[in-house]
Amino acid sequence: MRSQTTALILSHFREHGTATRSDVSAALGLHAKTVANAINTLRDNGLLVPAGRRKSDAGRRQELFSINGSHGNYMGLDLGATHIIGILVDANCSVLDRVVFDIRPGLGVEIIVSQLKSIARRLAASSQRTAVIRGAGVCVPGFVDPRSGMSIVAENIVGWRNVHLREILAADTTAPLFVEDSSRALGVAERWVGSVRHASDFMVLDIGYGVGMAIYTGGELYGGTNHKSGEIGHTVVVPDGGVCACGKRGCLETVASGRAIALDARAAAREGRSSILMDLAQGDVDTISAADVSVAANMGDPLAGELLRAAGGYIGIALANAVNLLNPSHVVLGGGLTNAGAILLDSVSEALSLHTMTEIFKELQLSVSGLGVDGSAIGSAMLAMLSASLPTD
Amino acid sequence: MRSQTTALILSHFREHGTATRSDVSAALGLHAKTVANAINTLRDNGLLVPAGRRKSDAGRRQELFSINGSHGNYMGLDLGATHIIGILVDANCSVLDRVVFDIRPGLGVEIIVSQLKSIARRLAASSQRTAVIRGAGVCVPGFVDPRSGMSIVAENIVGWRNVHLREILAADTTAPLFVEDSSRALGVAERWVGSVRHASDFMVLDIGYGVGMAIYTGGELYGGTNHKSGEIGHTVVVPDGGVCACGKRGCLETVASGRAIALDARAAAREGRSSILMDLAQGDVDTISAADVSVAANMGDPLAGELLRAAGGYIGIALANAVNLLNPSHVVLGGGLTNAGAILLDSVSEALSLHTMTEIFKELQLSVSGLGVDGSAIGSAMLAMLSASLPTD
Numbered sequence: 059m060r061s062q063t064t065a066l067i068l069s070h071f072r073e074h075g076t077a078t079r080s081d082v083s084a085a086l087g088l089h090a091k092t093v094a095n096a097i098n099t100l101r102d103n104g105l106l107v108p109a110g111r112r113k114s115d116a117g118r119r120q121e122l123f124s125i126n127g128s129h130g131n132y133m134g135l136d137l138g139a140t141h142i143i144g145i146l147v148d149a150n151c152s153v154l155d156r157v158v159f160d161i162r163p164g165l166g167v168e169i170i171v172s173q174l175k176s177i178a179r180r181l182a183a184s185s186q187r188t189a190v191i192r193g194a195g196v197c198v199p200g201f202v203d204p205r206s207g208m209s210i211v212a213e214n215i216v217g218w219r220n221v222h223l224r225e226i227l228a229a230d231t232t233a234p235l236f237v238e239d240s241s242r243a244l245g246v247a248e249r250w251v252g253s254v255r256h257a258s259d260f261m262v263l264d265i266g267y268g269v270g271m272a273i274y275t276g277g278e279l280y281g282g283t284n285h286k287s288g289e290i291g292h293t294v295v296v297p298d299g300g301v302c303a304c305g306k307r308g309c310l311e312t313v314a315s316g317r318a319i320a321l322d323a324r325a326a327a328r329e330g331r332s333s334i335l336m337d338l339a340q341g342d343v344d345t346i347s348a349a350d351v352s353v354a355a356n357m358g359d360p361l362a363g364e365l366l367r368a369a370g371g372y373i374g375i376a377l378a379n380a381v382n383l384l385n386p387s388h389v390v391l392g393g394g395l396t397n398a399g400a401i402l403l404d405s406v407s408e409a410l411s412l413h414t415m416t417e418i419f420k421e422l423q424l425s426v427s428g429l430g431v432d433g434s435a436i437g438s439a440m441l442a443m444l445s446a447s448l449p450t451d
Numbered sequence: 452m453r454s455q456t457t458a459l460i461l462s463h464f465r466e467h468g469t470a471t472r473s474d475v476s477a478a479l480g481l482h483a484k485t486v487a488n489a490i491n492t493l494r495d496n497g498l499l500v501p502a503g504r505r506k507s508d509a510g511r512r513q514e515l516f517s518i519n520g521s522h523g524n525y526m527g528l529d530l531g532a533t534h535i536i537g538i539l540v541d542a543n544c545s546v547l548d549r550v551v552f553d554i555r556p557g558l559g560v561e562i563i564v565s566q567l568k569s570i571a572r573r574l575a576a577s578s579q580r581t582a583v584i585r586g587a588g589v590c591v592p593g594f595v596d597p598r599s600g601m602s603i604v605a606e607n608i609v610g611w612r613n614v615h616l617r618e619i620l621a622a623d624t625t626a627p628l629f630v631e632d633s634s635r636a637l638g639v640a641e642r643w644v645g646s647v648r649h650a651s652d653f654m655v656l657d658i659g660y661g662v663g664m665a666i667y668t669g670g671e672l673y674g675g676t677n678h679k680s681g682e683i684g685h686t687v688v689v690p691d692g693g694v695c696a697c698g699k700r701g702c703l704e705t706v707a708s709g710r711a712i713a714l715d716a717r718a719a720a721r722e723g724r725s726s727i728l729m730d731l732a733q734g735d736v737d738t739i740s741a742a743d744v745s746v747a748a749n750m751g752d753p754l755a756g757e758l759l760r761a762a763g764g765y766i767g768i769a770l771a772n773a774v775n776l777l778n779p780s781h782v783v784l785g786g787g788l789t790n791a792g793a794i795l796l797d798s799v800s801e802a803l804s805l806h807t808m809t810e811i812f813k814e815l816q817l818s819v820s821g822l823g824v825d826g827s828a829i830g831s832a833m834l835a836m837l838s839a840s841l842p843t844d
Binding site for chain 2: 201210211257258259260271273275276278280281282283284285286287288289290292293294295297304305306307308375376378379380382383384385386387412413414415416417418421
């Protein structure tokens, strides 16, 4: 069964509460048999429960179903270069608990892992008040191997290589654990509870400390041949430019990422080019972050505004290249840096319109994620729920 | 039924002559039922015929099948900026006839259409010697609407807009007519009779007068939301660069395409920088083509070599961006400009390795199409054959 079908059906129940098989079939334009099979599987797996009967126009009494909110909870952990966000959701995708831990640049792998475990334990304890945890997802930037549950490399976390997340978290949550790339996890969240539920071919751009992308083709998340797709952060935007964390030159991430913006801001602050940034950093230039640059820009700091606009311009070029290549119906802009607001987003959108072929751009819908910084954590939990919703074959 | 299954099964029969259902199932690693269904459909549609029986190890007599070479022929027409290539193939994909017409730059739409019709008639007449034509495909660069059979725009053919190819060719071939983009047609040919028969996630780069790409995800040709995917020729490689035929600035096609190479070569020849090119053009600078540049480069002309190397470098950057985004298992380089040989291809490959993330590049297989200039025409015929091979539902 295609995961798109299941995701659409669960979304329908989330929006409408109760529904019959024919309600779902009519609303989603899916074959009656496809819907019946998917609903049977969801009922067998405990995610849907019978909710009485309703007379149809033809006088037959049809079974109603609804989501079984107390069936189980799902944990989502988003381990990024600057934070760990843990959330606990129920089967209705309502957030029951949330824990955040800020990572200072250069923090050791052991401490990060220890914090991750501690957050997982805290959410597991919190879940005991409502329901068992049926599944957990953890996402990290960079390359992952979902089969082994391994994080292979996250270039933006110093020393992070071959971290066996499934093994590490086994003691802290006994639920099945899924490992995914952060940007793809954000894509999953947008597909399940975001704005692209009914789209088949779309992209979710994840602008944070690094820049990544989730790509959906034919309604399914596209992983690539070795689960390494979506590396838009390594689009060449400055030929012969500076060296990137990946070892190549001129990548988007060298000029337009949370990391690049922070580094450029620190350099500028050192030269005395922004008093607001110096105030925000309380004089300690090395702690200036992209978030500080966003704050400064929104306070009217010209240098900070310039940095965000320049970054947005580069992001728009890389995005235009991807849009020209894949002709998606929707692009969603998400990730922590979207908090910078219009200053950044307008320049992304301007560059996108400037460099995307006219015929492709005019059919494209561009939007900003409504999931905020929790998007990847929510998507990680959704991954676990999605897996629990599909038939085991 | 997925077209990948049908394509793989037909390829198996092409390679092995006769085979039983279990031969095919074992060779391709497909479920027995999937293979049985596909073979039944192919037999019902007349593409496969019974070819006797063979005793299995268990002593049962199993049905053999083979391709019905005389069932019907397929016509493929490739209308490019510089040529029309028409081919006629039988169900074994053997080429029965081939017609080529060179298009001079600036030739009017009416004359081109008239030549296209005349080639279709010639191939239809030629087919009468062997079998009926069961289907025809025609490909053009740019945006097409396969449903209506319309070529919407081909920027590299002056004045070419909203040309209703299906209607135009209706009188010249009564077979069902399929319209596709040239680069996607090349991808279909590579998938069916080329080097990527067993790959699921791959790209075929079509380097010709323009530059386009066929993208396969999950074993299926990816069209995009409005059938406009694959526009890698409009990747931004020169920020604030020259104006492209598409109206945008700095696109790959402005610096690395048959068109760009020819224009650069003419400018250089005018400045007296290449005597070999002047000789090839017999003094008429405006007729210098990218093919002339290839010939000159292979004769050791330094300027021509420099033009091809520079173009290859840009193509490699755009290709690296696409590979980083999609993590394909294979990239095939095809299209007319690959005739330029090692001078161009080595620089594509060098730039690709320089700009693709190390972990992605080391798992990538790069090859050059063996189909030559006929690739898109063959793919157009294959599209028609593929459609005749699938169940009508």
